[in-house]
Amino acid sequence: MKKAPHRSMFQSSRGKQDSTSQRDLPGKISDKNQHKTHSVQNYFKAASRKLAGVFTILLFRKRKKGNTNDNKTNNQVKTLSFSSSTDHSTGSDVRSSARLKSFGSYGSSTSASGHIPTPDFSFEDICKATGNFSEGNKIGEGRFGTVYKGRLKDGSLVAVKRTKKDKYEEGLSLQFKNEILALSKIEHRNLVRLFGFMEHRDEQIIVVEYVGNGNLREHLDGVRGNGLEIAERLDIAIDVAHALTYLHTYTDPPIIHRDIKASNILITEKLRAKVADFGFARLALEDPAATHISTQVKGTAGYVDPEYTRTYQLTEKSDVYSFGVLLVELMTGRYPIESKRPVKERITIRWAMKSLNEGEFVIAMDPRLRRSPASNMVVEKVLKLAHQCLAPVRQSRPSMKNCAEVLWGIRKNFKEKASSSSSSASHYSANFPDIDARNNRHLFGIEEDESYRFISA
Known part of the structure; x- marks a missing residue:
């Protein structure tokens, strides 16, 4: 009974296959079996091309649908997802803009990868929560910008960190993205909780848990x-x-x-x-x-x-x-x-x-x-x-x-x-x-x- 061809016989190129001596193989292979081998290879190559074509069509349709949805909200803000954290100076390298995100609890099941869930409130909601960033709600000032106290629609007290427009530069932008990436990965009672963040036009905003007894x-x-x-x-x-x-x-x-x-x-x-x-x-x-x-x-x-x-x-x-x-x-x-x-x-x-x-x-x-x-x-x-x-x-x-x-x-x-x-x-x-x-x-x-x-x- 003839032995079935071992899968190590299938090489990446015809030249390599031809140079392989049959005496090095566990059993001799007839020309007929070699022909079957090439037939199997050709079959899988054809199947792979067809499958790739199907995935390409599906991916194109998904992207087209995603672009349509993005265009509907492009007037307000853009979305962000984290992929890299290799900046040479301050940390993360987040490659796109952001839209306000929010958490329903002390983190999310996706926090380990830095992915942020779908947003459920807008820049207008933040303006309303802080009294349009009124002086009466101002609670601090730092290198990032001004911090305001606010109350969200669900009654949650928050601290809203808003970048100063005259200091909006690359360093602050990296610091903003850096903080979001770190906060999206943590869940601990002795660390402030991230509610969400946004980039709206020339403003950068982070919404975090409000701790009202000073530092x-x-x-x-x-x-x-x-x-x-x-x-x-x-x-x-x-x-x-x-x-x-x-x-x-x-x-x-x-x-x-x-x-x-x-x-x-x-x-x-x-x-x-x-x-x-x-x-x-x-x-x-x-x-x-x-x-x-x-x-x-x-x-x-x-x-x-x-x-x-x-x-x-x-x-x-x-x-x-x-x-x-x-x-x-x-x-x-x-x-x-x-x-x-x-x-x-x-x-x-x-x-x-x-x-x-x-x-x-x-x-x-x-x-x-x-x-x-x-x-x-x-x-x-x-x-x-x-x-x-x-x-x-x-x-x-x-x-x-x-x-x-x-x-x-x-x-x-x-x-x-x-x-x-x-x-x-x-x-x-x-x-x-x-x-x-x-x-x-x-x-x-x-x-x-x-x-x-x-x-x-």
Whole structure:
């Protein structure tokens, strides 16, 4: 019985087939069988051409239909879908314009790929929500533009970030697309939620979750609330650690925020933290062998990783450095750079770390914090963690997950130490909400047990 031809015999060219010696094959093939082989090949080639023709017709009809639908709404805005994130300076490379998109929940099933669902409100709706961008609804100003408070048709309170027309340039356009791409991929209770975005004529708008209790810097300055006590500052540090752990570990690919600072940490009415402003965010390389991203330096003076500044190599550990600066800011109450202070105190992290190394960390403690054995212990241990985060070489810095676990241990020790003191209530400010701890066992994203296991929100 003759053997059927092995599929490795079918070569890509006739010349290669002719040069193949039959003695190298498992069995001899007759001319008749070779003829059958060519017949089978010709049959499949013909079938492939027919199938390709059918797909071409279907694709043409689909595109034609899509163009017809696009023309109906072209008077307002254009649509956008994400495909690339390889810009050399600020991150994503999104190749088309955008129309307002919205989410029905904290993300979508397509968030991993950066795809945005179909929009359900317009530029006119945003104008109405903000009172036509009235001064009374203005809540902030930044490098991106002006931020307004608004209320959507469904009653949701939102923050509307609107680009200044006189600053509409390529850099801002990339920052706008960068923020959308990052926000479309995240879903966590300690990160602001994206409601939608749009490009309308010469305007760029991002609609995000409204957090109405100011930012961390305002609370540290006493502009908001009654001043944050040590327990609240520790909770905020843990919230930020959870947010960054999520970005670095639980998104695909990982996201590097690149602009962690006190003014980008929004505070809720319950004094919880939400990380905002993803304009400088970068998606880490998907190549598992890659150790860093070579990119233009972005960030805020005083918070930027010096190794990143020197080498232009960005990693998740650059966020860890910024987090270390933030920890020092939380414990001292000072800005990272205090130009009006004596020379030795102008760079806050240097002054604070010097005080810690000399055993005089209490000197660096924010004078607005109440002193007690429990609060002093927290300041010392948090500054020691900050010292690790601020290591000059990134390999020496802990991961954000490690930081979260250390902070959980500090809080556990703090609660034990504070509960044994009659003044435990003084570790919270007057505006700290009354929360039932039993209902918040998983509130911070980590199970409170011996292992401090991280839980993604």
